[in-house]
Amino acid sequence: MTTPPTPDLGAFPTDVADLDPELFERLIATLHPGVGVTDLTVRRVWEWGQGEQVSTSGRVDLTVRYDDPDCGLPDQVVLKIARPHLAAFPLYRNEVAAYTHLRPWEFLRAPECIGAWFDEATGTFGLALEDLTARGATFPSALTAVTVPQLESSMRQLAVLHARHWGERGDWDAPTLAWAQSHTAGELHELFNHPDLVPAMIRREVALNQHKRELVQSAGETTESLFRKVALVQQHQAQLPQTLVHGDCHIGNHFALPDGELGLVDWQLSVRGHYMHDVSYAIVTGLDVETRRAHERRLIGLHLDEMARHGASGLPSLDEAFEEYRRAQAWNTYIGWLTCPVENYGWQINVANHVRLLTAYRDLDAGRAVEEVS
Numbered sequence: 001m002t003t004p005p006t007p008d009l010g011a012f013p014t015d016v017a018d019l020d021p022e023l024f025e026r027l028i029a030t031l032h033p034g035v036g037v038t039d040l041t042v043r044r045v046w047e048w049g050q051g052e053q054v055s056t057s058g059r060v061d062l063t064v065r066y067d068d069p070d071c072g073l074p075d076q077v078v079l080k081i082a083r084p085h086l087a088a089f090p091l092y093r094n095e096v097a098a099y100t101h102l103r104p105w106e107f108l109r110a111p112e113c114i115g116a117w118f119d120e121a122t123g124t125f126g127l128a129l130e131d132l133t134a135r136g137a138t139f140p141s142a143l144t145a146v147t148v149p150q151l152e153s154s155m156r157q158l159a160v161l162h163a164r165h166w167g168e169r170g171d172w173d174a175p176t177l178a179w180a181q182s183h184t185a186g187e188l189h190e191l192f193n194h195p196d197l198v199p200a201m202i203r204r205e206v207a208l209n210q211h212k213r214e215l216v217q218s219a220g221e222t223t224e225s226l227f228r229k230v231a232l233v234q235q236h237q238a239q240l241p242q243t244l245v246h247g248d249c250h251i252g253n254h255f256a257l258p259d260g261e262l263g264l265v266d267w268q269l270s271v272r273g274h275y276m277h278d279v280s281y282a283i284v285t286g287l288d289v290e291t292r293r294a295h296e297r298r299l300i301g302l303h304l305d306e307m308a309r310h311g312a313s314g315l316p317s318l319d320e321a322f323e324e325y326r327r328a329q330a331w332n333t334y335i336g337w338l339t340c341p342v343e344n345y346g347w348q349i350n351v352a353n354h355v356r357l358l359t360a361y362r363d364l365d366a367g368r369a370v371e372e373v374s
Contacts, residue, residue, distance in 0.1 A: 011122040014084045016045050016060055024064065027126050028073070028115035031100065036067030056088040056268065057081065061131060073114050076131035082124040089123030090187040091268040096125055097179035098267035102244070107164065108157055109255075109263025132265075136258040140251050141345070142352035146286045147260070148295050154254060154262045154282050155299055158246070159306030162275040165244040166312040172272060180244055182272045183234040192335055199227055202338045211351050212338055215358040219333075221367065226334040229370045233327045236373040237274035240324070241314060247271050249278040250336060250353070251286040252345070276321065279303050280328035281336060284360045285353055292356070293363065300325055326369035329361045 025037040046059040060079040096118040104110040115128040140146050181188050192198045206212045247269030254262045301318050342350045
């Protein structure tokens with residue numbers, strides 16, 4: 001499938017007042033040229049610090065009226081836009097590329113993208129997605145009673161993604177994948193490793209938030225030791241079979257349909273990497289501590305079985321996979337949630353995720369597992 005010619009939108013607004021039907025029509029022309037927009041109504045603007053807002057982008061809920069009511073595009077739309085004064089352009093560029101080239105909704109439970117644009121000059125973007133609530137979707141969190149069958153559905157979805165690009169199947173020069181960076185090189189790697197960027201944010205978060213500081217201490221770690229362990233794990237797992245990973249697969253980046261099945265949103269961190277990066281993060285953030293302890297190994301095995309069912313070969317044994325699961329806790333803990341300010345998701349969700357992650361880190365003796373590859 002070829003991508004339609006991309007119109008030059010220039011800078012994309014970060015102020016809702018600057019949105020209009022003509023601009024939105026040009027945005028959706030990136031994927032659906034020729035579709036006209038006659039009216040645009042703002043239903044809700046998600047402000048920063050509401051406890052439901054992610055940390056790196058804004059969100060506007062829209063109702064769209066098209067010149068052709070039978071064009072097949074959703075009239076309830078979520079528009080993601082850049083957060084003012086936040087230099088998150090590598091994440092914005094990456095998510096636009098993921099939606100326009102990978103097109104995950106065509107083979108996974110993921111929101112349909114109807115238009116996407118990233119402006120290189122300003123780092124702004126617009127990403128128009130179907131509003132999943134129109135399908136009755138809800139959005140789980142660490143405060144939600146996510147069931148084991150729901151996590152099983154997540155494992156099956158991830159297996160579809162991972163098997164599709166596993167090992168030699170990953171044609172990284174093809175247009176559908178050429179945009180994908182890795183965990184060990186590229187601007188996303190620089191963002192998470194440059195001492196003045198994410199590591200500085202984490203140092204500040206741990207210094208200012210007692211629950212983060214004491215939970216890190218409870219694992220016998222510091223921000224500096226965790227930083228080193230993440231680098232070791234990524235260097236080690238880069239030598240193992242690679243695939244395309246979602247990249248930020250915590251339970252809050254899932255949605256639940258009325259039938260209980262889970263799907264995936266927020267593809268800002270999608271890269272070429274090791275599959276356990278996704279599997280471990282979904283399991284540990286998705287289940288309460290007791291349930292995770294009881295089911296984690298079986299869920300890892302389910303994912304492997306599903307990968308094999310979808311044609312992936314040369315898969316690790318369950319014991320080998322479990323060792324990588326242990327090691328993957330370093331990224332989950334350090335990058336996954338130590339970066340996240342309390343105000344982005346609210347106190348309860350922030351604390352609950354830290355408790356789950358640091359408990360898993362201790363349960364699995366993750367630090368020792370990482371040291372074994374150093």
